[in-house]
Amino acid sequence: MTSQAAATIDRSVSVRLLDLRRTFDGGVEALAGITLDVAPGQFAAILGPSGCGKSTLLRLVAGLDRPTCGTVELHPPLDRRRFAYVFQDAHLLPWRNVLRNVALPLELAGIAQRQRQAAAVDALEQVGLAEVLRRYPAQLSGGMKMRVSLARALVTRPKLLLLDEPFAALDEITRQKLDQQLRDLWLAHRMTVLFVTHSTAEATFLADRAVVLSRRPARVVADLPIDLPQRRDALLRASPQFAAATKTIYQALERGGA
Ligand SMILES: Nc1ncnc2c1ncn2[C@@H]1O[C@H](COP(=O)(O)OP(=O)(O)OP(=O)(O)O)[C@@H](O)[C@H]1O
Numbered sequence: 001m002t003s004q005a006a007a008t009i010d011r012s013v014s015v016r017l018l019d020l021r022r023t024f025d026g027g028v029e030a031l032a033g034i035t036l037d038v039a040p041g042q043f044a045a046i047l048g049p050s051g052c053g054k055s056t057l058l059r060l061v062a063g064l065d066r067p068t069c070g071t072v073e074l075h076p077p078l079d080r081r082r083f084a085y086v087f088q089d090a091h092l093l094p095w096r097n098v099l100r101n102v103a104l105p106l107e108l109a110g111i112a113q114r115q116r117q118a119a120a121v122d123a124l125e126q127v128g129l130a131e132v133l134r135r136y137p138a139q140l141s142g143g144m145k146m147r148v149s150l151a152r153a154l155v156t157r158p159k160l161l162l163l164d165e166p167f168a169a170l171d172e173i174t175r176q177k178l179d180q181q182l183r184d185l186w187l188a189h190r191m192t193v194l195f196v197t198h199s200t201a202e203a204t205f206l207a208d209r210a211v212v213l214s215r216r217p218a219r220v221v222a223d224l225p226i227d228l229p230q231r232r233d234a235l236l237r238a239s240p241q242f243a244a245a246t247k248t249i250y251q252a253l254e255r256g257g258a
């Protein structure tokens, strides 16, 4: 590891979940004791059957919901502003242009206008959207909206990035392009990432580890390392190693009742 990479990872955060359980009012048991350690700078994909508790898990990590029992520990303890959450829906404000949507988290944090504009332009450049700063969300394609959403997440330089099926509503080609962009962004920044997806191929392409959950109430069925090169491109998807990794994840999903 280069010293620069080490320094970047050093600024990242670890996530430790200890026997995390969540039962909702009315008795729906979503999580039945999840124990998981995610190292600083790791990219972990989380998969599991529909309704098993994946979004619940992410919300608990983000502190948007409280566990019934068990703990979520972030090391070092993280200022709320240093993590970002990306949803399946881009959640853009229609009356703000692209630049002002991306600058919003910094505006809420009280950062001066010139500074937040510069940071927003930088984040938009990183997702390849420098050309559309003045457009409004209604003038963007679905893929562009998601990239704006990603830029808005990156603008705070998060140490922890939580993504809940962010590209699931997009066509396959756009999705693969965004997967590529996200993987490259992660290589550049090495923030810790938890990425929820239903796609075994997307998990294989993006992540270094796939955590497979069972049918509700969710337990960890398998925790699989994904041993593929750091730099990944479209060709990798056609390789036997890629097919083997997706198959292993698929089999774990089946064991978990998907
Ligand atoms: N606030 C809530 N109150 C009651 N039940 C809830 C609440 N939030 C989620 N649930 C239930 O908990 C279970 C897990 O939901 P969750 O959204 O975490 O699943 P998921 O794995 O993200 O599903 P999907 O793959 O469809 O996105 C579901 O049965 C859901 O109906």
Ligand SMILES: [Mg+2]
Pocket (backbone or CB within 6 Å): 054, 055, 056, 164
């Ligand atoms: Mg969900």
